Amino acid sequence: MRDFALELEQRKQAGLYRTRRQISGPQQPVLTSDGKPLLSFCSNDYLGLANHPANIDALRDALPETGLGGAASHLICGHHDAHHRLEQRLAEFTGRSSALFFSTGYMANMGVISALAGRGDTIFSDRLNHASIIDGCILSRAKIRRYAHGDVAALETMLAQTSGHKLVVTDGVFSMDGDVAPLKELARVCRAHDALLVVDDAHGIGVLGPQGRGSIAAQGLSEEDVPVLIGTLGKAVGTSGAFVAGSSVLMDYLVQKARTYIYTTAMPPAIAAATCASIDLIEHDDDRRRHLEKLIAAFRQQATAMGYQLMPSETPIQPIMVGDNWTALELSKALEQQGLLVTAIRPPTVPEGEARLRVTFSAAHSEADLNRLLRALSSCRHLLSSPGVAV
Numbered sequence: 356m357r358d359f360a361l362e363l364e365q366r367k368q369a370g371l372y373r374t375r376r377q378i379s380g381p382q383q384p385v386l387t388s389d390g391k392p393l394l395s396f397c398s399n400d401y402l403g404l405a406n407h408p409a410n411i412d413a414l415r416d417a418l419p420e421t422g423l424g425g426a427a428s429h430l431i432c433g434h435h436d437a438h439h440r441l442e443q444r445l446a447e448f449t450g451r452s453s454a455l456f457f458s459t460g461y462m463a464n465m466g467v468i469s470a471l472a473g474r475g476d477t478i479f480s481d482r483l484n485h486a487s488i489i490d491g492c493i494l495s496r497a498k499i500r501r502y503a504h505g506d507v508a509a510l511e512t513m514l515a516q517t518s519g520h521k522l523v524v525t526d527g528v529f530s531m532d533g534d535v536a537p538l539k540e541l542a543r544v545c546r547a548h549d550a551l552l553v554v555d556d557a558h559g560i561g562v563l564g565p566q567g568r569g570s571i572a573a574q575g576l577s578e579e580d581v582p583v584l585i586g587t588l589g590k591a592v593g594t595s596g597a598f599v600a601g602s603s604v605l606m607d608y609l610v611q612k613a614r615t616y617i618y619t620t621a622m623p624p625a626i627a628a629a630t631c632a633s634i635d636l637i638e639h640d641d642d643r644r645r646h647l648e649k650l651i652a653a654f655r656q657q658a659t660a661m662g663y664q665l666m667p668s669e670t671p672i673q674p675i676m677v678g679d680n681w682t683a684l685e686l687s688k689a690l691e692q693q694g695l696l697v698t699a700i701r702p703p704t705v706p707e708g709e710a711r712l713r714v715t716f717s718a719a720h721s722e723a724d725l726n727r728l729l730r731a732l733s734s735c736r737h738l739l740s741s742p743g744v745a746v
Contacts, residue, residue, distance in 0.1 A: 370680030370734035379713025381406040388552035403719025404593030416624040425621030433621030441627040451600035460587035463597040466615030514548035527570035561591025643718035683710035
């Protein structure tokens with residue numbers, strides 16, 4: 356029998372053991388974590404909408420009409436008109452013909468990728484893609500070829516050497532590095548080599564592009580350029596669930612083939628109603644994005660001046676590279692002792708030797724919040740002075 360206790364101890368010794376925090380109250384910059392107030396810089400609530408009064412009101416107002424639970428799968432009797440309205444709204448918002456509402460981003464990637472490719476097909480996946488993309492590729496039973504992160508030339512060579520049905524899948528914004536995929540070039544090589552391009556824009560929707568329409572819109576690309584768009588609703592949108600958007604024929608195909616859509620209970624329809632309200636806010640509130648951009652720019656300028664090594668990211672995801680697992684944990688702990696929550700990210704979430712603090716910003720953060728973080732980072736800078744630690 357496998358020795359689970361031994362494996363857990365080995366993780367502890369390697370600085371890879373993980374624990375959960377117990378959060379009380381709503382998600383917002385000041386959290387109560389294990390009974391202690393902390394200023395959080397690790398949430399994906401990029402626009403500060405997870406606790407927005409208008410979205411809470413929309414959820415509350417919908418409950419008498421929709422009830423609470425989804426009660427059944429979409430293909431039995433769970434597809435509520437609130438779900439249908441959300442799908443129409445998502446299609447309109449993303450400039451797509453149609454959309455399909457999934458329960459989670461993980462389920463969306465698993466279901467979509469495994470439906471669009473199978474035995475005998477080839478999937479080309481960026482090396483830094485999210486775990487849900489990787490698992491969707493594995494579930495498909497297609498041949499998987501990984502290309503170097505963002506390396507379009509390497510991808511094009513692989514595509515030219517491959518026949519049959521080809522699918523290229525990438526994150527739009529990479530969740531641990533914060534950089535944006537070269538989507539224009541990816542679209543070009545996919546057209547040239549008859550490959551289907553799938554983009555998971557989980558961290559771009561709401562933040563990037565005109566009216567927050569995401570990284571695909573930010574690069575001026577259409578449904579024809581990027582036929583399959585996947586997005587989550589629990590990050591910048593501030594609610595829950597996920598979606599895929601594309602042609603009407605493709606959405607109909609996924610209704611027939613995506614197992615994580617077919618065989619799961621529909622999300623509470625009131626969540627769908629609240630999500631429509633949140634998209635309205637996103638579409639008409641450029642001030643939030645401008646404030647967020649100012650916070651990011653100021654952080655990058657001042658943290659770099661302190662000697663911290665940042666990744667080349669202009670998004671709310673601002674990783675501080677550390678390298679060593681234990682040093683990353685020590686820096687995170689030192690910040691927590693000053694009332695700040697910034698989590699250490701370690702392998703296997705990131706490659707070996709690339710442990711980091713993943714600082715994330717929200718439009719709900721104030722300039723005073725940013726200044727508090729910068730003061731704390733300044734006081735902890737000495738922790739990264741040991742040999743072999745990235746600075």
